[in-house]
Amino acid sequence: MTKYVYSFNEGNKDMRNLLGGKGANLAEMTSIGLPVPRGFIVTTEACNKYYEDNKQINPDVESQIFEKLVELEAITGKKMGDINNPLLVSVRSGSRASMPGMMDTVLNLGLTDEVAKGFAEASSNPRFIYDSYRRFIQMFADVVKGYPKASFERLIDQFKEEKGVELDIELTAEDMYQITMKFKNLYLEIAGEPFPQDPKVQLIEAVTAVFGSWNNDRAIFYRRMNDIPSSWGTAVNIQEMVYGNLGNTSGTGVAFTRNPATGENKLYGEYLINAQGEDVVAGIRTPQPISTLADVMPDVYNQFADIAKKLENHYKDMQDMEFTIENGKLFMLQTRNGKRTAQAALKIAVDLVNEGMISKEEALLKVEAKQLDQLLHPAFDGESLRNAKIITKGLAASPGAGTGKIYFTAEEATAAKKRGEQCLLVRLETSPEDIEGMNAANGILTLRGGMTSHAAVVARGMGRCCVSGCSDLIIDEEAKTLSTKDGLVFNEGDYMSLDGTTGNVYGEQIKTVEPEISGEFGTFMSWADEVRTLRVRTNADTPRDAIQARKFGAEGIGLCRTEHMFFEESRIFNFRKMIVADSVEAREKALADILPSQRDDFEKLFTAMEGDPVVIRYLDPPLHEFLPHTDDEIKTLANDLGLSFEALKTRVDSLKEFNPMMGHRGCRLAVTYPEIAKMQTRAVIEAAINVNKQGMKIEPEIMIPLVGELKELQFVKNVVVETADAVIKENGVNLKYHVGTMIEIPRAALLADKIALEAEFFSFGTNDLTQMTFGFSRDDAGKFLEHYYDKNIFEFDPFAKIDQNGVGQLIQMAAEKGRQARPDIHLGICGEHGGEASSVEFCHKIGLDYVSCSPFRVPLARLAAAQAKVKENLK
Numbered sequence: 001m002t003k004y005v006y007s008f009n010e011g012n013k014d015m016r017n018l019l020g021g022k023g024a025n026l027a028e029m030t031s032i033g034l035p036v037p038r039g040f041i042v043t044t045e046a047c048n049k050y051y052e053d054n055k056q057i058n059p060d061v062e063s064q065i066f067e068k069l070v071e072l073e074a075i076t077g078k079k080m081g082d083i084n085n086p087l088l089v090s091v092r093s094g095s096r097a098s099m100p101g102m103m104d105t106v107l108n109l110g111l112t113d114e115v116a117k118g119f120a121e122a123s124s125n126p127r128f129i130y131d132s133y134r135r136f137i138q139m140f141a142d143v144v145k146g147y148p149k150a151s152f153e154r155l156i157d158q159f160k161e162e163k164g165v166e167l168d169i170e171l172t173a174e175d176m177y178q179i180t181m182k183f184k185n186l187y188l189e190i191a192g193e194p195f196p197q198d199p200k201v202q203l204i205e206a207v208t209a210v211f212g213s214w215n216n217d218r219a220i221f222y223r224r225m226n227d228i229p230s231s232w233g234t235a236v237n238i239q240e241m242v243y244g245n246l247g248n249t250s251g252t253g254v255a256f257t258r259n260p261a262t263g264e265n266k267l268y269g270e271y272l273i274n275a276q277g278e279d280v281v282a283g284i285r286t287p288q289p290i291s292t293l294a295d296v297m298p299d300v301y302n303q304f305a306d307i308a309k310k311l312e313n314h315y316k317d318m319q320d321m322e323f324t325i326e327n328g329k330l331f332m333l334q335t336r337n338g339k340r341t342a343q344a345a346l347k348i349a350v351d352l353v354n355e356g357m358i359s360k361e362e363a364l365l366k367v368e369a370k371q372l373d374q375l376l377h378p379a380f381d382g383e384s385l386r387n388a389k390i391i392t393k394g395l396a397a398s399p400g401a402g403t404g405k406i407y408f409t410a411e412e413a414t415a416a417k418k419r420g421e422q423c424l425l426v427r428l429e430t431s432p433e434d435i436e437g438m439n440a441a442n443g444i445l446t447l448r449g450g451m452t453s454h455a456a457v458v459a460r461g462m463g464r465c466c467v468s469g470c471s472d473l474i475i476d477e478e479a480k481t482l483s484t485k486d487g488l489v490f491n492e493g494d495y496m497s498l499d500g501t502t503g504n505v506y507g508e509q510i511k512t513v514e515p516e517i518s519g520e521f522g523t524f525m526s527w528a529d530e531v532r533t534l535r536v537r538t539n540a541d542t543p544r545d546a547i548q549a550r551k552f553g554a555e556g557i558g559l560c561r562t563e564h565m566f567f568e569e570s571r572i573f574n575f576r577k578m579i580v581a582d583s584v585e586a587r588e589k590a591l592a593d594i595l596p597s598q599r600d601d602f603e604k605l606f607t608a609m610e611g612d613p614v615v616i617r618y619l620d621p622p623l624h625e626f627l628p629h630t631d632d633e634i635k636t637l638a639n640d641l642g643l644s645f646e647a648l649k650t651r652v653d654s655l656k657e658f659n660p661m662m663g664h665r666g667c668r669l670a671v672t673y674p675e676i677a678k679m680q681t682r683a684v685i686e687a688a689i690n691v692n693k694q695g696m697k698i699e700p701e702i703m704i705p706l707v708g709e710l711k712e713l714q715f716v717k718n719v720v721v722e723t724a725d726a727v728i729k730e731n732g733v734n735l736k737y738h739v740g741t742m743i744e745i746p747r748a749a750l751l752a753d754k755i756a757l758e759a760e761f762f763s764f765g766t767n768d769l770t771q772m773t774f775g776f777s778r779d780d781a782g783k784f785l786e787h788y789y790d791k792n793i794f795e796f797d798p799f800a801k802i803d804q805n806g807v808g809q810l811i812q813m814a815a816e817k818g819r820q821a822r823p824d825i826h827l828g829i830c831g832e833h834g835g836e837a838s839s840v841e842f843c844h845k846i847g848l849d850y851v852s853c854s855p856f857r858v859p860l861a862r863l864a865a866a867q868a869k870v871k872e873n874l875k
């Protein structure tokens with residue numbers, strides 16, 4: 001029989017696939033002798049079985065749970081349902097990867113009317129009992145049954161208002177009893193049946209609910225954002241309760257072994273006296289900084305600080321811990337590798353190496369490649385910041401600067417982003433339902449909650465700036481206004497700005513600027529560069545982008561899209577003239593006018609790259625993209641060109657295509673109009689000759705796009721070579737240049753061995769290759785792919801991350817065929833995927849020479865390439 005349930009002392013930290021992260025670490029902490037309330041874990045396999053069996057708990061699973069429950073009763077000396085000494089448990093989810101706030105926890109399970117009554121007498125602390133019971137009813141209703149949490153909260157708020165008290169801790173035992181009764185009635189009203197009075201029924205229902213929550217919308221969205229497969233499932237932890245709400249010598253808190261925002265090596269966290277569970281994170285009361293615990297309960301503080309060090313040494317990483325103090329006794333409830341900002345991640349990784357705790361290679365795995373993005377994000381422009389007025393200050397919860405129009409719900413922020421607006425999300429406090437809106441916003445502002453609040457934790461993970469706990473502001477959700485104490489009022493859609501590094505809030509739009517990188521970043525990236533074998537180039541069309549990318553460590557240009565050079569106001573005229581030309585002579589004349597600026601662009605680009613390789617892709621998009629569309633625009637252009645409106649309109653219409661992305665574009669343009677390729681070749685070669693005269697050593701790499709057939713490539717290549725050789729001869733110099741192609745049409749991948757006969761290099765254009773392999777348009781797919789994610793058909797966007805099974809197979813095959821035909825063929829990719837970590841790892845694995853990505857993703861690609869190599873070395 002499969003073992004579905006493990007006691008904490010039967011597991012360890014390496015069993016996270018089976019026991020989930022939380023369970024594996026609870027087991028590990030138990031085994032290294034830390035004070036952990038005892039319990040057991042229902043495995044992720046049991047969860048998967050639940051889904052296989054059409055959402056039924058397997059009888060084996062159920063009986064194994066009850067066996068372990070008997071063991072737990074024996075160990076604790078308590079009994080479920082016993083009225084004098086009842087065993088109460090928490091039911092906690094825990095998947096392999098930590099999914100903060102995505103799965104819900106039920107506390108104080110096992111309380112019933114009878115148990116509460118007896119226990120209240122036996123413990124002579126009725127306030128605590130009914131505080132626990134009302135919490136349990138609310139959590140059970142919310143998490144297990146999915147009833148609206150707000151209706152329970154409203155009851156408490158009403159009650160407090162009637163009593164004239166502000167805080168939960170001001171409520172008496174009798175108050176708690178009354179609230180419990182009100183909750184029970186409300187439960188009965190909503191459920192149509194009384195609150196369950198059999199602890200075992202409560203337990204199985206709770207376990208089932210945790211399994212169920214694996215597939216709630218929030219969980220699915222979070223998994224998609226973080227590349228977590230739905231097949232992993234969640235484990236369920238069932239653990240003896242310890243009570244932080246017993247009175248003033250009890251409490252609960254969360255802490256990090258190092259500062260998760262800056263990386264500073266100092267215990268960092270918050271706690272609340274006489275509180276339970278999520279109180280700290282939910283921002284119900286404002287928690288105390290952990291350092292003050294040293295005064296309040298010095299022994300507990302010292303013990304906790306020791307445990308923190310021990311855990312950090314044990315896991316060799318910064319830990320995020322949850323603890324509870326019951327009557328002056330410390331219990332550890334969770335530990336995990338802490339989420340951190342990119343800044344903190346770098347500092348911690350470098351510090352841990354310097355402290356001798358880990359190797360450089362291990363350090364490289366401690367920073368998530370995609371997190372580096374955060375370091376490269378905008379900060380406020382100093383000048384416009386100087387004139388800006390701070391209207392209030394909150395906690396600096398997640399660094400960076402954000403500016404935009406304010407919205408008060410996640411939906412509105414998401415909609416604003418879709419309209420193309422820059423927006424900020426303003427909430428009393430955020431909850432997991434807000435995650436999509438948080439992602440859409442440039443920054444998040446909350447009125448309640450500390451540094452470990454949901455908003456703070458999630459924002460840091462996303463790299464969004466966040467200011468939390470801005471308690472001086474007043475929000476009116478009905479009227480959609482935000483006001484300050486001095487009477488400033490901001491309406492939905494008004495501009496504000498947030499500084500997540502200082503906590504400052506501004507009531508206006510402030511210009512943002514790109515950041516400078518230095519310090520630990522340089523050290524860390526140099527370690528990455530020492531290790532990696534995959535080169536990193538950039539996609540850049542302008543000297544400005546090229547210079548930016550070189551600062552970020554790009555080792556060449558993998559893709560210069562020449563068409564982008566023509567969009568400028570001053571140039572588009574000649575370009576349009578070329579497009580609408582109706583004879584070779586007219587086109588050649590227009591091209592001759594374009595040549596000087598194109599040559600000049602290449603000279604500047606070569607100069608900016610200081611001799612590093614540059615791949616120039618010839619004209620690619622359908623021509624009509626450059627043409628005017630409305631009659632007014634056509635009239636103006638006709639006028640400028642000295643053509644009649646009708647003549648131009650006919651020409652524009654003749655260029656229209658039903659399916660332009662599969663139309664007259666790429667090398668097909670050069671087949672029909674070889675003179676375009678001639679002009680581009682002349683520009684490239686003359687530019688190279690000119691800069692080489694200044695002492696540079698450029699060997700331009702000319703790339704023919706959208707090839708699907710050897711003869712097609714041969715034709716265009718002949719044009720290139722004839723022109724290039726003629727230009728070189730004219731100038732009486734020596735110049736090496738290379739001609740290669742993009743592999744972006746599946747047919748080219750299939751015939752790669754043929755194509756390699758003419759191509760000195762391949763660059764996989766994974767955007768088009770993905771589009772053509774799947775057969776869906778990259779411009780439209782977003783609309784229906786949403787349904788594919790919702791229905792679990794796709795788990796990720798194949799335009800963001802290489803589809804290794806399908807598209808990846810084509811790439812790998814083409815790479816192999818290419819190398820067979822031409823052993824020294826140079827291979828790279830230049831799609832968006834070149835800047836996505838798992839795709840970079842894939843490119844490393846199949847032995848490509850380089851990836852090329854947009855400038856801001858170059859550091860990410862460098863790190864991802866290094867991580868791929870480290871992982872390979874570990875095997």
Ligand code: ADP
Binds near residue numbers: 100
């Ligand atoms: P999350 O994954 O959302 O952090 P947890 O399962 O860690 O949820 O539970 C949330 C909080 O509930 C914990 O931080 C802890 O304060 C409290 N809690 C969970 N289990 C127990 C327990 N056995 N005794 C006391 N408090 C508990």
Ligand code: MG
Binds near residue numbers: 334
């Ligand atoms: Mg937790």
Ligand code: MG
Binds near residue numbers: 765767
């Ligand atoms: Mg393409």
